[in-house]
Amino acid sequence: MTELIKTVVVLDDEAAMIDALRIRFEIRGWRIRHYLDAKSFAESEFHSVEAAVFIVDHDLGNGVIGYDIVRELRQTRPDGLALPVVYLTGRESEKSYLERRLEKPNLRPSCFVSKSRVAHVDLLEICADLLAHFQEVLDQEQSQALRRAAAQVAARAPSEDAF
């Protein structure tokens, strides 16, 4: 079976960082779309329906915060709540991230990676896992929707007694 091309979408205000991520992912056959600012990211990605992993920097400059972009992303896209998102940040510690997560449970983050910890983890593997899980969720939803539709059709069909 042919494996689908995996996609990663990167939002970071540093071109060098995007470049490093691009090399890392493209070598392993991933497709990468990248944005330097939140506006162009929103324009292109908020209304897309393609399955992808989102890598979002926390501090996007000019006071724009990654969390806010992701919240909007989740609210706008139909599959928003299940979207796999990796927060990549050089600023916050994991502890403060967890606190924030407790404060805003509907943020539903997928994963948090501090930039200084990139050497300790394999970002590529993390993204692959997240994407696989996301596909599972979508498949489940789809099959549930099919079941619901089937049940509705069955309910509408005339019973045998009617004939």
Add this chain to the structure above:
Amino acid sequence: MQSLQIKERDARLSFDGGDKLGALNAVWEILKESPRSPVASLGFKICRETHDPIEADRLRKFLEEQQAFNDQSKLDWVMVQLSLGFGEAAQSEIRELTASDKSIAFRLHVAKSLAARGYEVARHASDSQLKPNPPEIDLELLRDRLRTIRDSTSTSKSGSETALVAPEGRLNLGGLNLESNNVQMLAESARAHGVARNLEGLRQLYSQYRDASVIGQRGYFMTVVLKSTSVIANAKVEEEASPDELLKCVSFAELVFGDILESRYRLNGHQFAPMIETHLSAQLPRSAHKYLRWAMRSEDLSFQFHLWPFMRYLKRKGDVDGLLAFSLDCEEMGLVPDAHAVALICRELNRANRASESWAVLQKTQSATSARDSHVLMVALETLAALDRGHEMLSYLQRSTNNFVPDARAFGLIVDYFFSRKRFREALEILNVAERAGSVDAYLEYRLALTQVQLGDWNPLSDLIPRVGSLNVSPYDLFDVLEVLRTNQKHELYEGLCEQVKIITRRGDQALAADFGRTMEAQLIKQLFGNDTRMSSSTLQLLRELSPNSPIIRIGEQVTQSRESESTSSESSKPLDELLKHSTELSDEQLERLFVAASAALKILPALSLFKELIRRGLGNSWHLGTLLSDFVRHLPPEDLERIYDSYKASITGLEERSHRILFNLLAKAYRHAGRRVDVERLIAQMRSLGIQEDDFTLREQLEISSVKPSNVGLALTASGSLDFEALCRVLDDLRHEMSHFIAQLSLRLQAIGDSVGESSHPGVVVGVREALELTRKFSQRIEGYSDIADPNISGLCEVSDTLAKVLKECEMTAQSRGVSLVSNIAPQKYWVAINEYGLKTVVQNLIDNALTELKTNAPQHPRIRVSVLAPKQHRVGDLVSISIRDNGGGITEDMEEQIFTRGFTTRSGHGFGLGLALVRSVVESADGTIQLVRDGQPGAHFLIQFRLCEGPSD
């Protein structure tokens, strides 16, 4: 008759256009001609909105005298009383209005008005942050009204029994024989619950209704319940209720909406709008958007119903992009927002300084929306003004208003555009066009006169002033005229206008008189400062009538008397002294006004003494001092600037320390005003001269001023004389942030090389990459340590013996190189403690580092560090395991013992930040451990760290 109708229409138009005073005057004219005109309702409405009970009472008395105080007028009067907080007084009238001799239709009308107005009262109270008008009052009235109606209709027994749940419990309506009325009564009750913010009551009412089987117009009732739910949700947001409460509203609304769907009631904007609104109140814009799109897809809908809540939400959020995107959404779906929506989007865009986009939206929607709509027209003119395309404004106005005479307000906008840019000739041309078009209202007449003044012709204003009292204009426009006359020293015109102001304020309300009073106080102060005797006596006379209790009057009188008694003297400082003598008697607001007037008149010494008074009252701030000095400092060379600074510093010496800070800020601002580069070193010297070296506040100011240049930060930190830990952490966090980018890029590139190079083909490269990655990891750990100083993350488990062995191995080489023997006594047992390996390593490594440094400074003959683990007697969870770290250096003296764990304390002169031991204690205590300095009589320092044993990992 025809002319009366036109007058009524004009009055309503004036009211809709915001000219309430003009509308009220028109109402009076109509009523004098025809006392029974329905326009009396508008009169009461205006009084309600302008909070003018006196005018309303005048209206009531007039109608009573004319025997035109009918039931509708009584109801209007009740509404005024309720709105203005006279609920108790309105009780008897309500009883009268709902008495049994009135028709049921009228009583229902009363009920509906009460519920609806009750809502308005509540909303108004919260909008204006007045003391909330307790909805209970309205509810009480509603209950009363319900009882009255129930009693009067209890004789009618036919029809079904219907229960009505009112806020206090169940009220049996005893079978009203009108099904539609039953539904209406239920709906009114639902509205009342909405006003009372009583979701539980609404729920009960709804469940009661669901149990009742026979009722007409179900959809209507359910829709009102939905609306009331959205009202409650909205009120809960204002109350800052918990998300749970809002979610309750949402789930209840979903339930009702589901019922409406089930009952196959045809959906329209009336159902979608409250659903959208409720979801938005509960911060669920995504769900709200779902309903919005559903509504947009539905047919047979009046579009604006569901459009508005969403747009209001976006407006509240200040989400201009959202609004723009929303208008594009509408366009995509083939829907065109109505004129109000277009006006709202464009107005918000204009506010966000995005006039060009606003213009694009206007152009795009021009064909579909009615460009003749006054909202769109006004916004278009505002947009053109913002785009600085003043000359197109008139042609746009003419283009858009082919078939009707343009509104005077539209001309007013164009005139204001030219007037504010001091292009008076063009303003005059526009005014002439307006005059030819017959669209000159009183405002334009003012503008015309003022424009002529600017062009040197005072005649139109001279003609206008004697007529001001009889003109239908907003009295607030007169403030500008007063100022123009004062600055141009037109005494006669000024006196004439003061007379007219008396006429206007006598027939106006108290609020107007108070507003004029404040303006005249300001005028008087300015005139006293300017030694303008003639004008000040007219102002004084007017002020006596407007605000007889104002302390400024007494001051003015004394100043005038002292002037008269010393009329021969040319000393101009006397009146000022008189003014200042009384400054302590003035209210805060008056004092501030006096201060601003003194500053504006460049009376620096009086202003300075007023400033002292402001400081004494706790009001003085850098804004005041800035006002005082801003005109001086702007264009002065640096030497003068510093001289001024020094002289004011001297003047204010003796005041509280706060003023020093103000001065400090001022100097920084003065430097900036003068376009000088901020000299941090100089500022620090100034700060020291003020005796505030160790002030965190000032240090932070410096850090801001220095734009966080590393050299400046270092300078600021050093010069402060004490280490600001917060500031240092901030610097370290910035450093960590910067470094982490490089680490991430380096790691990703190394990983990419590792991926692309096969181990078999290039084994050397793969090993090299692995080693480089390992180094990067170590480096990243070190960098992370910087932020852990402020916020150590040590949660986890580690085994003490293994971790200590690792640390000792890492330190061994350094110790050897310094000739220090590192002795360990670690038992082979496993001791698990509640701190991660990184945390424990940080603790032990820091203590060993300290010991190594100490042994280098005070080296004994055989320098030695001993690290040992003191095992607990029994190996049980909760028992203490101790780690001892001891050296044989100079040790820690008793006087230093108290300070060693304090942040910023260090014994290394010129090196170190004094963070190590502070960090160690912070980490140990975060893991519920203890650390102490042990004194056992032996040489050197001995630290003992204790943790409680815990369960190790199961595997």
